[in-house]
Amino acid sequence: MTTFRVRDIFILGFLNFALFVGAGNIIFPPLIGLQAGTSIWYAATGFLITGVGLPVLTAIAMAKAGGSLSAITSPTGRLCSLALTVTCYLCIGPIFAIPRTATVSYELALQHYHLSKSGLALWSVLFFSLVILVSLYPGRLLDTVGKFLSPLKIIALLVLTFTAILVPAGVPMPPQGLYATSPFSQGITNGYLTMDTLAALVFGLVIVRAIQSRGVTSPGLITRYALYSGLIAGVGLVVVYAGLFRLGLSSSGLTEGATNGAQVLSAYVHYSYGPAGDLFLGVLMTLACLVTAIGLTSACGAWFSDRTRFSYRTCIWFFSIASMLISNIGLTQLIALSVPILTAIYPVFIVLILTFFLRSSFRSATLVIVPAAFVTFLFGLADALNAVGGPLWLNALSSRMPLHGQGLAWLLPAAGTLSLTFVIDHIRYKQQAC
Incomplete structure (x- = not known):
C-alpha cells in the first residue's frame, strides 16, 4: 500500500x-x-x-x-x-x-x-x-x-x-x-x-x-x-x-x-x-x-x-x-461586485460546513439543516440587498437582530432554527420508536 x-x-x-x-x-x-x-x-x-x-x-x-x-x-x-x-x-x-x-x-x-x-x-x-x-x-x-x-x-x-x-x-x-x-x-x-x-x-x-x-x-x-x-x-x-x-x-x-x-x-x-x-x-x-x-x-x-x-x-x-x-x-470594481453576492451565500455555506460535523447526531439531516440554511440565506440576502440599496423593510428586519452591527445578523436566527429543528428531529424519532 x-x-x-x-x-x-x-x-x-x-x-x-x-x-x-x-x-x-x-x-x-x-x-x-x-x-x-x-x-x-x-x-x-x-x-x-x-x-x-x-x-x-x-x-x-x-x-x-x-x-x-x-x-x-x-x-x-x-x-x-x-x-x-x-x-x-x-x-x-x-x-x-x-x-x-x-x-x-x-x-x-x-x-x-x-x-x-x-x-x-x-x-x-x-x-x-x-x-x-x-x-x-x-x-x-x-x-x-x-x-x-x-x-x-x-x-x-x-x-x-x-x-x-x-x-x-x-x-x-x-x-x-x-x-x-x-x-x-x-x-x-x-x-x-x-x-x-x-x-x-x-x-x-x-x-x-x-x-x-x-x-x-x-x-x-x-x-x-x-x-x-x-x-x-x-x-x-x-x-x-x-x-x-x-x-x-x-x-x-x-x-x-x-x-x-x-x-x-x-x-x-x-x-x-x-x-x-x-x-x-x-x-x-x-x-x-x-x-x-x-x-x-x-x-x-x-x-x-x-x-x-x-x-x-x-x-x-x-x-x-x-x-x-x-x-x-x-x-476595485471586482471587489465591489463581489461583496453583496458573498454576503448572501457565505453564511449558508458556513451553516452547511459546521453542521457537517454534527450529522451523526441527526436522525434526518434534511429536517434539521434545511430550515436553518433557508433562514440563514434570508438574512444574508437582506444584508446583501441592503449593501446595494435594496428594500427598506429587509434592512429593518435585519437591523433588529442581535449582532447586526458585527455583520452577523444571521447567526442567532440560524442557531435558534437549528436548535428547534434538532429538538423536533429527536421528538419525531422517539415517537416513531414507540
Missing part, C-alpha cells in the same frame, strides 16, 4: 498553502492594518475567524468527505445542492476569484510603470496563457506547484513578512471609517472577501486528486493526509497575515487615500527596497496569483467536466477565457 513520507506531507501542505495564498489573502490584510489602526486586534480577530478558522474547518470537512462538495450540500436536496455547488464553483472560479488573481498581479507587478490602458488586457492574455499551459496537465500539479512554485512563493512571502515586522514605515493611526465603530465586524467581512472558505470547498477536490495521483487509494489515508495539509496551510496563513497586518499598520505615512490593499503593499515595498522592491513584489504577486489561478481553474475544470459532456480541456479553455475577459473590469 502506497503511503506518504513526512516530506511528502509537507510538500502537500505547501501545495495547499500556496493554493490558498492568492490575491485576497495578500491585499486585504494591509488595508485592514492601515484603516483599523489602533483597533487592529479586534479587526484581526474577526478576519482570522472567517479567513483562517473557517477555511481550516472546511478543509477538515472536505477531507472527511473525500473531496466531494456535494457531500457537504446534499441535505438541502438534489436541486438545491446542485445550485449551491454550481454557485460556489462559479464564484470561486470565473466570476470573481480567478479574474481577481490577474487584476491583483497586474496592479502590483506593472501598474506603477504607468502603462497604456491596454496594459491590463495584454497582461491578462499572458497570465491566462500560463494558467492554461499548467492547468491542462492536472497530473503534474503536485510536481509543478508543490515542489517548484510553492517553495518560491513561500520564501518570498516570508521575506515580506519579516520585513514588515522589522522595518516599520510609520506609527498606527486612529481607526478610520467603520473600523472606528465596528472593527470586529469589518474584520469578519474582509475575511469573507478572501473567499477562502469557498476556496477550501473547491481545493478539497484538488488535494484529494493530488494524493490519489501518487498512488494512495486508502480512504483513511487520503482523509488523514488532506487533514494534515489543511492544518499546515492554516498555520502558514496566520504567520503571513500577522506580517501583512503589521505592514499596513505601520504604513500610515505612505498611502494616503489608498482604496485597496494592493496600493498599500506597493507603497510599503517601494519604501523598504526602492525600485528593486517593485520587481520583488511583482514576482511575488505573479507567483502567488498564478498558483491560485491554476488551482482554481483545475478544480473548476475537473468538477464541470465530470458532470457535463464537455471535456476537461474544453472547460479549462472556457473558464480561462471567461476569467480573462472579466478581469479587465479592474480590481
Whole structure:
C-alpha cells in the first residue's frame, strides 16, 4: 500500500498553502492594518475567524468527505445542492476569484510603470496563457506547484513578512471609517472577501486528486493526509497575515487615500527596497496569483467536466477565457461586485460546513439543516440587498437582530432554527420508536 513520507506531507501542505495564498489573502490584510489602526486586534480577530478558522474547518470537512462538495450540500436536496455547488464553483472560479488573481498581479507587478490602458488586457492574455499551459496537465500539479512554485512563493512571502515586522514605515493611526465603530465586524467581512472558505470547498477536490495521483487509494489515508495539509496551510496563513497586518499598520505615512490593499503593499515595498522592491513584489504577486489561478481553474475544470459532456480541456479553455475577459473590469470594481453576492451565500455555506460535523447526531439531516440554511440565506440576502440599496423593510428586519452591527445578523436566527429543528428531529424519532 502506497503511503506518504513526512516530506511528502509537507510538500502537500505547501501545495495547499500556496493554493490558498492568492490575491485576497495578500491585499486585504494591509488595508485592514492601515484603516483599523489602533483597533487592529479586534479587526484581526474577526478576519482570522472567517479567513483562517473557517477555511481550516472546511478543509477538515472536505477531507472527511473525500473531496466531494456535494457531500457537504446534499441535505438541502438534489436541486438545491446542485445550485449551491454550481454557485460556489462559479464564484470561486470565473466570476470573481480567478479574474481577481490577474487584476491583483497586474496592479502590483506593472501598474506603477504607468502603462497604456491596454496594459491590463495584454497582461491578462499572458497570465491566462500560463494558467492554461499548467492547468491542462492536472497530473503534474503536485510536481509543478508543490515542489517548484510553492517553495518560491513561500520564501518570498516570508521575506515580506519579516520585513514588515522589522522595518516599520510609520506609527498606527486612529481607526478610520467603520473600523472606528465596528472593527470586529469589518474584520469578519474582509475575511469573507478572501473567499477562502469557498476556496477550501473547491481545493478539497484538488488535494484529494493530488494524493490519489501518487498512488494512495486508502480512504483513511487520503482523509488523514488532506487533514494534515489543511492544518499546515492554516498555520502558514496566520504567520503571513500577522506580517501583512503589521505592514499596513505601520504604513500610515505612505498611502494616503489608498482604496485597496494592493496600493498599500506597493507603497510599503517601494519604501523598504526602492525600485528593486517593485520587481520583488511583482514576482511575488505573479507567483502567488498564478498558483491560485491554476488551482482554481483545475478544480473548476475537473468538477464541470465530470458532470457535463464537455471535456476537461474544453472547460479549462472556457473558464480561462471567461476569467480573462472579466478581469479587465479592474480590481476595485471586482471587489465591489463581489461583496453583496458573498454576503448572501457565505453564511449558508458556513451553516452547511459546521453542521457537517454534527450529522451523526441527526436522525434526518434534511429536517434539521434545511430550515436553518433557508433562514440563514434570508438574512444574508437582506444584508446583501441592503449593501446595494435594496428594500427598506429587509434592512429593518435585519437591523433588529442581535449582532447586526458585527455583520452577523444571521447567526442567532440560524442557531435558534437549528436548535428547534434538532429538538423536533429527536421528538419525531422517539415517537416513531414507540
